[in-house]
Amino acid sequence: MIAPDAREFVYPGMPESSNYQAAFAHTFQSKSLACYNDLSCEMKRPVGSNKASRSLTGKGGKSRQILSLPILLIALLAGLCLPFQQARAQAYEGEACKDGNSEIRTLLEKGKIPGMTLHFGITGDAQRWATSFLKAEGMPPKRMPDYDVELDGDMDIHDWTCMFAAFRAFDKNQETAWAEGVEGPGIGEVLIVKLEDSSRPIKIRTGFALSDALFKANNRPRKVRIYALSPARSDATQIGLLYSDWQVLTRKEFELKDLNAWQTVQLPAHKPSETSGSFIAIEILSVYKGTKYDDTLISEVMN
Incomplete structure (x- = not known):
C-alpha cells in the first residue's frame, strides 16, 4: 500500500x-475537421454584407454573385457535420x-x-x-x-x-x-x-x-x-x-x-x-x- x-x-x-x-x-482529427465545423472555411462574408456569398465567373467572363440560400445551408451543414461529429465522438x-x-x-x-x-x-x-x-x-x-x-x-x-x-x-x-x-x-x-x-x-x-x-x-x-x-x-x-x-x-x-x-x-x-x-x-x-x-x-x- x-x-x-x-x-x-x-x-x-x-x-x-x-x-x-x-x-x-x-x-x-478535430484540427483537420475544423473547416467542416466552421462555414468560414468555405465561405467568407463580404465587407458590408450580412449575407454569405462568393463570386463566380460565368460564361463570357462576366462575374456574377451567388447568394447562399438558408435551405441549402441547412442541408449542407447537416450533410457535412453529421458524419464528422460522429467521428469526433468516436475519436x-x-x-x-x-x-x-x-x-x-x-x-x-x-x-x-x-x-x-x-x-x-x-x-x-x-x-x-x-x-x-x-x-x-x-x-x-x-x-x-x-x-x-x-x-x-x-x-x-x-x-x-x-x-x-x-x-x-x-x-x-x-x-x-x-x-x-x-x-x-x-x-x-x-x-x-x-x-x-x-x-x-x-x-x-x-x-x-x-x-x-x-x-x-x-x-x-x-x-x-x-x-x-x-x-x-x-x-x-x-x-x-x-x-x-x-x-x-x-x-x-x-x-x-x-x-x-x-x-x-x-x-x-x-x-x-x-x-x-x-x-x-x-x-x-x-x-x-x-x-x-x-x-x-x-x-x-x-x-
Whole structure:
C-alpha cells in the first residue's frame, strides 16, 4: 500500500515525451475537421454584407454573385457535420489499465518472442509494458465542468487507472512512478522502458522520488538485471506506434545504491535498431525494504 497522500497527488496526463498518447487520438482529427465545423472555411462574408456569398465567373467572363440560400445551408451543414461529429465522438479509443503482460517473461527467458506486440499511443497501452503494476485505489477523479465527454470519452478515468503503470517510469517526470503490482516486494517483476539509445549510459531514479518520506516508506530496487531489447518491426498506426517481434540484445546485473537521486548504469556494447527504436527491460532481483509499504517503485529511467 502506498501512502494516501501519494494517491491523492494529481498526476499529469500521458508522458510528456509522447504527448500524443492521451490526446493524439482526437487532436489530429478535430484540427483537420475544423473547416467542416466552421462555414468560414468555405465561405467568407463580404465587407458590408450580412449575407454569405462568393463570386463566380460565368460564361463570357462576366462575374456574377451567388447568394447562399438558408435551405441549402441547412442541408449542407447537416450533410457535412453529421458524419464528422460522429467521428469526433468516436475519436478517443483508449481503455483502462487492467492487467500486466506475462509475455515479457517469455521474451527474457527465450531471448526472443515473435508474437509479442507493444503499442505506444493511447491510454491503456501502458499496461502491456510491465509484467504488473499497482492498481489505483480510492475514488476516480472528478471531472471539470468544461470536460468534453463526447470528445474525450472516459479518458480521464482511464488515465487514473494507469496511475502507476509502466509509462510513468519514462514520462520525464520524477514525481510519477511505476509500481509493481504483485503480493510482496515484486521480485522477478519486469518493466520495459523506451529510451533514446540503450547503448549510451542510462540514468535511473529508483523508489518513489516524489518525497523523501515516500522514498523511505516504499521499497526500492537493489539488485536488477537490465536487458537491451530490440523489436524487429515498428509500424505507424492512426494513434501511435506498434512494435513487434522482440529479441534480447544483451543483459547485465547491477547493484543500485539506496539513494533518492539519479544513478547511472552502462550496458555491454550492443547495436540498437536504427529504425525500430531503443528499449530496455529492468527485472527486480532484490530490494531495499520500505519502512511502511511492501511495494517496489521506479520513478524515472532515461538517457
